[in-house]
Amino acid sequence: MTGTTPLGAIFDLNVPAHYLSWHFIQISVPNFVVIVLMIVVFVAALLIPFPKREREP
Amino acid sequence: MSAPAHRPAKAERTMWTTRVRERAVREMPPEKLLPDRQPSYVSSWIYVFGVVTIAAFAVVVASGVILGLKGPEWWHLTGLGHFVNSMHLWAVEIFFFAMVVHLWGKFFMGAWRGGRSRTWVTGAITFLVAIGAAFTGYVSQQNFDSQWIAFEAKDGLNAVGIGSFFNVANFGQMYTWHVILLPTVVVLLIVGHVLLVRRTGVVPPYAARLAKAPPAATATAAGAATGAEDA
Numbered sequence: 482m483t484g485t486t487p488l489g490a491i492f493d494l495n496v497p498a499h500y501l502s503w504h505f506i507q508i509s510v511p512n513f514v515v516i517v518l519m520i521v522v523f524v525a526a527l528l529i530p531f532p533k534r535e536r537e538p
Numbered sequence: 539m540s541a542p543a544h545r546p547a548k549a550e551r552t553m554w555t556t557r558v559r560e561r562a563v564r565e566m567p568p569e570k571l572l573p574d575r576q577p578s579y580v581s582s583w584i585y586v587f588g589v590v591t592i593a594a595f596a597v598v599v600a601s602g603v604i605l606g607l608k609g610p611e612w613w614h615l616t617g618l619g620h621f622v623n624s625m626h627l628w629a630v631e632i633f634f635f636a637m638v639v640h641l642w643g644k645f646f647m648g649a650w651r652g653g654r655s656r657t658w659v660t661g662a663i664t665f666l667v668a669i670g671a672a673f674t675g676y677v678s679q680q681n682f683d684s685q686w687i688a689f690e691a692k693d694g695l696n697a698v699g700i701g702s703f704f705n706v707a708n709f710g711q712m713y714t715w716h717v718i719l720l721p722t723v724v725v726l727l728i729v730g731h732v733l734l735v736r737r738t739g740v741v742p743p744y745a746a747r748l749a750k751a752p753p754a755a756t757a758t759a760a761g762a763a764t765g766a767e768d769a
Contacts, residue, residue, distance in 0.1 A: 526583035
């Protein structure tokens with residue numbers, strides 16, 4: 482379907498996903514990307530300062 | 539506001555409605571249920587992922603209600619149906635994404651401390667039930683993808699010994715689990731989880747600065763911190 486319309490998805494989701502294999506571990510690229518993104522967001526949430534506001538302890 | 543203004547007479551206290559009301563107010567006083575301030579340590583982005591999860595869940599439910607009312611033909615064959623279907627899917631993606639980050643944050647801050655074990659357990663059970671809710675959604679799509687997932691899952695469920703309880707290739711059965719039973723359980727668990735958070739408060743961070751204090755002060759502060767956490 483991708484490419485048939487100007488507003489088609491950037492990534493073609495109508496094909497089987499590529500897989501990464503390492504010994505007995507096998508994971509699809511989309512799942513691997515989501516896990517990496519979750520780790521990135523988790524670390525960013527710890528490091529990026531929260532907007533200051535007057536609060537009582 | 540933590541105690542009722544009117545103390546019922548002994549005869550009135552035998553009524554179950556009176557007992558339930560008094561216990562509800564005692565266990566969950568309004569100032570705890572809807573607080574007007576939060577401790578300073580919640581000023582961190584890691585504390586927002588719980589409410590992000592709930593916000594995503596609200597979109598999941600709203601889009602799911604529309605999909606359920608319009609039906610499979612609508613969500614497969616119309617432009618608006620595709621849009622709402624996609625919104626349902628991506629809200630679920632954000633729901634699980636935020637819930638996992640929330641889980642990691644609470645795990646590393648030991649969120650079960652200070653009498654908060656039930657809060658941790660209800661959150662963990664919510665996560666597991668939500669996986670079942672998402673799975674039954676995948677097999678309720680009414681397309682080749684759902685057929686493939688159902689027949690792969692059938693072998694998986696048989697392998698763990700619970701295959702006789704569920705027929706994952708039965709659309710009606712899976713749809714009932716997906717739109718009625720499991721969402722109800724998830725909603726009840728989330729309500730209980732949030733009420734427990736309101737009751738015990740957000741878990742304080744580990745006392746990381748105690749190690750830098752003088753020995754005497756460290757012992758005193760550590761004792762106080764332990765007492766506070768165990769309360």
